[in-house]
Amino acid sequence: xxxxxxxxxSIIKKxxxxxxxxxxxSLIMPSFQNMDFFGKSFLANFYYIFIIxxxxxxxTAYDYKYNSDNFIPAFPVTKKQIVAARYVFVAxxxxxxxxxxxxxxxxxxxxxxxxxxxxxxxxxxxAAILILVFSLYFGIVLPLYYKLGYQKLRLLMIGxxxxxxxxxxxxxxxGLDMNRPLVMLFAVIISAVIYYFSFxxxxxxxxxxx
Amino acid sequence: xxxxxxxxxxxxxxxxxxxxxxSFSIEPGYIMGYIGPNGAGKTTTINAILDIIKPDxxxxxxxxKELNGNACEIKQRIGFIIGENAFYEFMNAKEMAGIISxxxxxxxxxxxxxxxxxxELDPGKKIESxxxxxxxxxxxxxxxxxxxxxxxxxEPTSGLDPVFRSELMEIFQQIISDGEKTILFSTxxxxxxxxxxxxxxxxxxxxxxxxxxxxxxxxEFALVKGRKDQRDMVLGSGKIKGMLxxxxxxxxxxxxxxxxxxxxxxxxxxxxxxxxxxxxxxxxGNKKYDKLAI
Numbered sequence: 001x002x003x004x005x006x007x008x009x010s011i012i013k014k015x016x017x018x019x020x021x022x023x024x025x026s027l028i029m030p031s032f033q034n035m036d037f038f039g040k041s042f043l044a045n046f047y048y049i050f051i052i053x054x055x056x057x058x059x060t061a062y063d064y065k066y067n068s069d070n071f072i073p074a075f076p077v078t079k080k081q082i083v084a085a086r087y088v089f090v091a092x093x094x095x096x097x098x099x100x101x102x103x104x105x106x107x108x109x110x111x112x113x114x115x116x117x118x119x120x121x122x123x124x125x126x127a128a129i130l131i132l133v134f135s136l137y138f139g140i141v142l143p144l145y146y147k148l149g150y151q152k153l154r155l156l157m158i159g160x161x162x163x164x165x166x167x168x169x170x171x172x173x174x175g176l177d178m179n180r181p182l183v184m185l186f187a188v189i190i191s192a193v194i195y196y197f198s199f200x201x202x203x204x205x206x207x208x209x210x
Numbered sequence: 211x212x213x214x215x216x217x218x219x220x221x222x223x224x225x226x227x228x229x230x231x232x233s234f235s236i237e238p239g240y241i242m243g244y245i246g247p248n249g250a251g252k253t254t255t256i257n258a259i260l261d262i263i264k265p266d267x268x269x270x271x272x273x274x275k276e277l278n279g280n281a282c283e284i285k286q287r288i289g290f291i292i293g294e295n296a297f298y299e300f301m302n303a304k305e306m307a308g309i310i311s312x313x314x315x316x317x318x319x320x321x322x323x324x325x326x327x328x329x330e331l332d333p334g335k336k337i338e339s340x341x342x343x344x345x346x347x348x349x350x351x352x353x354x355x356x357x358x359x360x361x362x363x364x365e366p367t368s369g370l371d372p373v374f375r376s377e378l379m380e381i382f383q384q385i386i387s388d389g390e391k392t393i394l395f396s397t398x399x400x401x402x403x404x405x406x407x408x409x410x411x412x413x414x415x416x417x418x419x420x421x422x423x424x425x426x427x428x429x430e431f432a433l434v435k436g437r438k439d440q441r442d443m444v445l446g447s448g449k450i451k452g453m454l455x456x457x458x459x460x461x462x463x464x465x466x467x468x469x470x471x472x473x474x475x476x477x478x479x480x481x482x483x484x485x486x487x488x489x490x491x492x493x494x495g496n497k498k499y500d501k502l503a504i
Contacts, residue, residue, distance in 0.1 A: 003312035010309055011298060062298060071296040074260040075313040076285035208264060 004077060004085030005092075008059055015058045021051045022100070048097065048130055049137055053157055055093050056138075064150040083203045087142065087195065094134050098127060128184040133167055135191035139198035146205040212274060214238045214360050214392045215259065220268035222254055227416060229254050232268070234411045234421035238359075239389040241382060243403035243424075244396040245485060246413040247493050252396040253292075255413065256364045259394075260290055272360065286315055289353025291346060292364040299338035303348055306337060307355075314356035325351035343374040350381065361385065361393045367402050375399070379406050400485035410485065414492055424485075431488055432467035435479040436460060444478070452491030463491035 012018050024047060063069065073079060102121045109116050137160055145153050213235045220232040229251045236242045246252050257263045259270055261281045270277040272284045297306050303326070311317040326333050329347040331340070340348060346366050353361055363382075367375045383406055385391050397403065403410065403424070411421035420427070434444055437459045444450060444462050449469055453462040463483060464470060470480050483491075 003309070006312050007309045010301070010305060014300065062300075066298050067296070068298075070257075070262065071290075071292055073262045074285065074288075074290050074292060075310070076282045077313065078282060079261075 001077075001081050001085050001088070003075070004072075004082060005089055007072075008085065008089045011059055011062050012055055015062075018055070021055060021097070024051055049133060051097060052090065052093050052134065053137075053160075056090055056141075057154065057157060059089070060145060060150045061154075079207045080203050083146065083199065083206050087138075087199050087202070090138050090142070091195070094131075098122070098130075124184060128187040131191045132187045135195045135198075136167070139194040143198055143201045143205060146202045146209070212238065213271065214273060215394065216269075216271040217255065217259065218269040218271070220255065220258055220270065221266045222258060222263065223266055227251070227254070229258075229265075229416045232413065232416075232418055234418060236392055236394060236409065238392050239386060240408040241386055241393040241395060241403075241406050242409040242411060243400070243407035243485070244394060244411050244413065245398065245400050245403065245489060246396075247398055247489065250413045251416040252398075252413060253364055254416075256292065256362055256394075256396055259362060260288070260292070261285065286356070287359045288362060289350075289356065289358030289360070290362045290364075291349040291353060291366045292362075296349060297337050297345070300336065302334055302336050303331060303340075304333040306348075307333070307352060310352050311355075316357045318355055318357065321357075322351060322355035325354050342369045343371070343378075346370065346374075346378065350378075354385070359391055361391065361395075363393060363395045365397055366395070367397060367399055375402055382406055398489075400489055403485055412489065412492070419492060427485075427488070428482065430467055431463065431465050431483040432470065433479075433481045433483045433487055433491075434462045434464055434470055434474065435481065436462075436477065440475075440478060444474075447473075452494070454491060454494060461491070463488060 063072075072082060105121050106116055109120065114120075141153070141157055141160055144156070214237065216235040218233050220229060222229040227249070232251070232255055234242075244252055244255070254263070258265045259272075259277070261277060272280075273287060275284060277284055298309075301309075307322055311319070311322075323333075326348075329344075329351055331344055331348055331351065337345060337348065349366075361382075367378060370378070379402060382393055382395070386393060395403070395407070407424050409422065410424050410427055412419040434450070436444060438455070441453070441455070441460050444460070445453065447464075447469070449464045449466045451463045451465055453460055455461075467480065470478065474480065
């Protein structure tokens with residue numbers, strides 16, 4: 001599976017989407033923290049999902065353009081591994097975004113001369129919401145991608161990204177107390193279950209595809 | 211002798227096409243030409259052999275093992291060239307080879323660099339800047355660099371000029387010269403196979419017409435040519451596989467050349483049939499006669 005992940009990384013690092021993502025998390029996102037219009041959580045959460053969507057979209061667009069579905073399965077990998085690699089890659093992208101966001105927070109804390117501790121390097125409540133929304137978004141989008149293909153799905157994906165941003169915003173605004181450890185844990189477990197079920201559905205679709 | 215590849219009763223159904231009980235096999239050290247017109251089912255068969263599509267029925271055995279359940283292990287021993295483009299062409303050749311190399315346990319960079327030099331390919335150049343022929347050579351360099359034993363080539367010469375095609379044929383012959391490597395080579399340009407193929411499998415409308423050694427095809431098949439008034443007599447022999455007519459006469463394909471040598475009147479012309487003749491007569495020449503022996 002590492003060969004497939006390396007393939008995806010080789011594509012992504014060649015695209016502008018990667019630079020845009022780094023730019024967003026290092027420069028644009030910190031500025032959202034001080035904004036109030038639209039509700040900061042909507043914008044922040046929307047862009048968060050949107051960035052991962054963008055990377056995923058670049059990846060699938062290149063796969064589509066170069067007919068990778070016609071030759072990747074001919075390499076010594078199983079179809080299950082091909083699907084698993086895509087799920088892992090998207091999840092790793094999400095994790096990388098969380099890490100990048102924390103790094104930026106740490107830099108800001110250092111610049112402000114504030115103490116750094118485990119509680120202030122990440123907004124855990126927001127992270128739990130994002131994990132839930134991420135797993136819902138890709139839990140639905142990925143099986144649809146394997147069923148319908150890139151062309152039919154691309155507009156739907158943008159719409160879904162907007163909806164996901166809104167959902168995460170609503171979750172924040174309704175006062176769901178995601179900072180409680182049990183609620184956070186529950187959200188992460190639910191997310192993992194959704195993501196795993198989505199994976200099994202995608203494998204089934206891809207294995208039986210033509 | 212052990213078979214490198216055995217396709218047994220392969221079936222795949224699409225809305226507008228069916229691959230129907232396709233069976234053939236190849237022994238090690240030979241080149242098999244897999245011929246048929248466009249849309250006959252060549253690529254569908256190859257996609258099933260390469261595990262790209264899942265057959266509805268049938269079995270594919272490679273190196274004595276069933277593909278289903280052993281795909282990863284088997285595909286380590288297969289080199290392939292498929293389709294018009296089978297690479298991320300915005301990358302340079304070395305980057306693409308870097309991706310491919312990670313899929314194979316026995317990838318050999320020394321071998322890859324050797325073939326890139328031999329094929330006069332610049333690994334630093336983007337694949338999209340390569341000509342069609344250079345892309346095929348690059349694919350071949352990749353297929354050769356992991357010590358594959360079976361090469362599956364789907365229309366590798368399509369879109370190439372005759373000089374490039376002849377160069378590729380020489381390379382294919384070099385590949386099998388050690389007697390251990392085997393090539394399955396699909397094409398609709400049958401002239402490519404005239405000099406290099408040992409076996410021919412002919413598929414038409416999803417069914418295998420024949421799968422046999424090329425020498426027997428060349429000795430048994432023949433074109434029988436005659437005047438219009440001789441047409442019914444020739445058809446009546448029951449040994450005609452396909453017939454084409456013109457204003458002045460007809461050209462019929464038989465798989466029993468000796469029968470015509472023994473029994474046909476001297477006014478009929480009996481000629482050696484090329485693979486192209488055989489394919490054209492089967493495809494175009496069996497539509498309107500009810501006495502064809504097929």
